[in-house]
Amino acid sequence: MDFYVIAVLTLDATVRVSAPLILAALAGLFSERSGVVDISLEGKMLAGAFTAACVAYLANSAWMGLAAAIVVSWSLAMLHGFACITHRGNQVVSGVAINILVAGLSIVLGLVWFHQGGQTPNLPNTARFTEIVLPGAEAVKNVPVLGELYYELISGHNILVYIAFAAVPVVWWIVYRSRFGLRLRAVGENPKAVDTAGISVAWLRYRALMLNGVLCGMAGAYISTAQNAQFVRDMTAGQGYMALAALIFGKWRPVPVMFACLLFGFLDAVAVRLQGVEVPGIGVVPVQLIESLPYILTVVLLAGFIGKAIAPKAIGEPYTKER
Amino acid sequence: MSQPAGALPGWANKALLPALNIISAFLVTGIVFLMIGESPIEAAKIMLYGAFGYQEGFGYTLYYTTNFIFTGLAVAVAFHAGLFNIGGEGQAYIGGLGAGLACLALDAYLPAWILIPLAVIASALFGAAWAFLPGYLQARRGSHVVITTIMFNFLASSLMVYLLSHVLKDPGQMSSSSREFAEVAWLPFIHNMLAGMGISFDESPLNVSFFLALVCCVLVWLLIWRTRWGYELRTVGSNSTAAVYAGIKPAKVIIWVMCLSGALAGLVGVNEILGVQHRLLLDFSAGYGFVGIAVALMGRNHPVGIVLASLLFGALYQGGAELAFDMPNITRDMVVMIQGLIILFCGALEFMYRPLLVRLLSSKAA
Numbered sequence: 001m002d003f004y005v006i007a008v009l010t011l012d013a014t015v016r017v018s019a020p021l022i023l024a025a026l027a028g029l030f031s032e033r034s035g036v037v038d039i040s041l042e043g044k045m046l047a048g049a050f051t052a053a054c055v056a057y058l059a060n061s062a063w064m065g066l067a068a069a070i071v072v073s074w075s076l077a078m079l080h081g082f083a084c085i086t087h088r089g090n091q092v093v094s095g096v097a098i099n100i101l102v103a104g105l106s107i108v109l110g111l112v113w114f115h116q117g118g119q120t121p122n123l124p125n126t127a128r129f130t131e132i133v134l135p136g137a138e139a140v141k142n143v144p145v146l147g148e149l150y151y152e153l154i155s156g157h158n159i160l161v162y163i164a165f166a167a168v169p170v171v172w173w174i175v176y177r178s179r180f181g182l183r184l185r186a187v188g189e190n191p192k193a194v195d196t197a198g199i200s201v202a203w204l205r206y207r208a209l210m211l212n213g214v215l216c217g218m219a220g221a222y223i224s225t226a227q228n229a230q231f232v233r234d235m236t237a238g239q240g241y242m243a244l245a246a247l248i249f250g251k252w253r254p255v256p257v258m259f260a261c262l263l264f265g266f267l268d269a270v271a272v273r274l275q276g277v278e279v280p281g282i283g284v285v286p287v288q289l290i291e292s293l294p295y296i297l298t299v300v301l302l303a304g305f306i307g308k309a310i311a312p313k314a315i316g317e318p319y320t321k322e323r
Numbered sequence: 324m325s326q327p328a329g330a331l332p333g334w335a336n337k338a339l340l341p342a343l344n345i346i347s348a349f350l351v352t353g354i355v356f357l358m359i360g361e362s363p364i365e366a367a368k369i370m371l372y373g374a375f376g377y378q379e380g381f382g383y384t385l386y387y388t389t390n391f392i393f394t395g396l397a398v399a400v401a402f403h404a405g406l407f408n409i410g411g412e413g414q415a416y417i418g419g420l421g422a423g424l425a426c427l428a429l430d431a432y433l434p435a436w437i438l439i440p441l442a443v444i445a446s447a448l449f450g451a452a453w454a455f456l457p458g459y460l461q462a463r464r465g466s467h468v469v470i471t472t473i474m475f476n477f478l479a480s481s482l483m484v485y486l487l488s489h490v491l492k493d494p495g496q497m498s499s500s501s502r503e504f505a506e507v508a509w510l511p512f513i514h515n516m517l518a519g520m521g522i523s524f525d526e527s528p529l530n531v532s533f534f535l536a537l538v539c540c541v542l543v544w545l546l547i548w549r550t551r552w553g554y555e556l557r558t559v560g561s562n563s564t565a566a567v568y569a570g571i572k573p574a575k576v577i578i579w580v581m582c583l584s585g586a587l588a589g590l591v592g593v594n595e596i597l598g599v600q601h602r603l604l605l606d607f608s609a610g611y612g613f614v615g616i617a618v619a620l621m622g623r624n625h626p627v628g629i630v631l632a633s634l635l636f637g638a639l640y641q642g643g644a645e646l647a648f649d650m651p652n653i654t655r656d657m658v659v660m661i662q663g664l665i666i667l668f669c670g671a672l673e674f675m676y677r678p679l680l681v682r683l684l685s686s687k688a689a
Binding site for chain 1: 355409464465466471474475477481484485613617620653654657658659660661662663664666671672674
């Protein structure tokens with residue numbers, strides 16, 4: 001295969017791997033911009049993946065699976081809100097609780113419902129989000145360079161990939177152009193000012209978490225019903241944390257966050273491709289090293305060595321209305 | 324909901340509130356049992372018998388307890404300084420690497436009485452080193468310790484996969500693990516020690532690191548409540564601005580606390596690698612670092628509470644394994660779920676019942 005084809009295929013894989021990261025990172029963006037730390041992205045994605053696989057299998061419909069995943073992930077987001085906003089609990093502790101709770105509960109329920117060691121049965125294609133071939137893709141397939149680019153990279157993804165990338169400008173618009181977005185940014189920086197203006201801090205944060213739950217549910221459904229065809233134990237495998245890293249890397253802004261997700265997805269795709277391959281002049285690069293790059297990059301960024309990641313000011317602090 | 328006016332009496336705050344939280348966690352667990360069609364009472368009986376009912380089971384319970392004391396103390400120590408160390412998992416993993424490397428390098432040359440202390444120190448040092456960087460970055464460069472420790476958990480995992488599949492792998496083995504250490508590096512099992520004293524006790528993985536864990540509890544108690552440094556640590560935890568005015572340097576305290584926390588978590592390696600596995604292998608840390616969070620929250624960050632909470636989790640782990648035998652619908656994952664519920668109710672929803680209690684108790688007083 002020539003270099004160009006390899007490059008296009010790697011980018012194609014990048015897009016596939018990045019899609020759930022983008023959805024989850026945008027979910028985290030809403031929550032953290034409102035001042036609520038969300039390390040439960042992982043748990044909500046896992047819950048979404050499990051629910052989507054169960055319901056898609058039982059109803060034989062990917063869309064039903066998606067809807068159920070959104071409902072469950074949304075409920076967990078509300079639980080997070082109940083603990084962090086209503087009861088002013090520790091946001092990190094609440095997030096950890098949700099992650100661990102889902103890791104256990106998904107297997108417990110999966111085992112009882114399907115008797116397959118906690119997995120769900122394989123999904124038939126009718127219960128999955130499958131590839132969509134965009135108009136004209138077949139026709140231009142054999143056109144050199146551009147045809148391949150269109151056929152492999154732009155066309156041939158499932159609907160959730162397109163939704164993920166379409167969500168970026170939508171979220172951008174919500175955050176920077178809508179009234180809700182203005183208040184959302186304000187409440188993450190200075191909740192007291194928002195409160196003084198007569199706007200409910202709690203309700204704003206709850207709404208941010210609602211959006212968060214919806215997006216996480218989609219990310220989860222993507223993993224079990226689009227990328228794969230069943231739910232298996234711990235199948236999110238740290239992608240929630242990677243989305244969190246991408247959120248920090250993109251400095252809590254939609255478009256840079258998308259590029260961070262693409263970068264992490266690219267590293268992942270490259271790691272797969274480089275498995276056991278001798279790189280000229282370097283030798284075999286350990287796959288583990290490439291896979292850890294997102295985490296290393298995030299640590300380095302947080303340490304202020306490459307630019308500065310400035311979090312919303314009020315992040316992590318429960319708001320107490322003065323009386 | 325607004326901040327409840329009025330304070331609670333000490334006993335309600337220290338005993339009643341946590342008790343209500345734990346009961347809530349177990350009530351929800353009971354509901355899940357009913358949902359999957361198993362009797363919660365029956366399950367509790369099997370678990371209690373499995374954990375305490377016979378010698379081998381009890382040995383296993385205390386063996387798990389040992390790990391949870393280490394990770395629970397690790398989380399608690401950091402908590403007292405206002406730091407949330409969720410990197411116990413990675414620190415425990417790397418601590419085990421330290422113990423393993425010491426044994427692999429030296430087990431042919433040294434007698435047990437030098438090698439074992441060296442390996443114990445190595446596990447603490449490796450754990451401390453793995454926690455030092457997040458601590459340093461938080462103290463000096465302002466990156467949040469929660470995020471960095473999450474990242475370091477993944478880095479530890481990748482590092483171990485690399486080392487065990489490329490560098491330390493025993494060529495004679497199919498699985499990714501190192502060679503077995505020479506017998507001088509093995510910690511004595513309790514059942515062997517008891518046999519030496521003429522007491523027969525069934526075989527279990529329980530080894531002398533259990534006593535090391537208890538000693539650590541006493542030392543942590545002394546350190547936090549009876550030393551000047553412990554005072555500084557608690558001051559930084561409750562108000563780091565005030566600490567600065569009291570002449571304390573929070574950055575320095577933070578770095579050392581994280582090292583201590585990492586060292587305690589690293590000692591899991593002593594129990595697992597030196598005590599039981601006698602070789603380095605993948606994933607021996609098996610979530611113990613995360614259980615430490617639940618243990619610390621449940622034990623209210625006090626060594627006595629941590630021992631009790633560790634015992635409870637030890638019993639849940641061992642009883643859960645027993646349960647998996649008797650109830651085909653249940654696996655160890657049930658314990659993971661219970662752990663999540665305990666963290667939720669004892670940690671995140673810690674004060675949920677507070678307004679209610681304040682109302683009840685103050686109306687009684689009036």
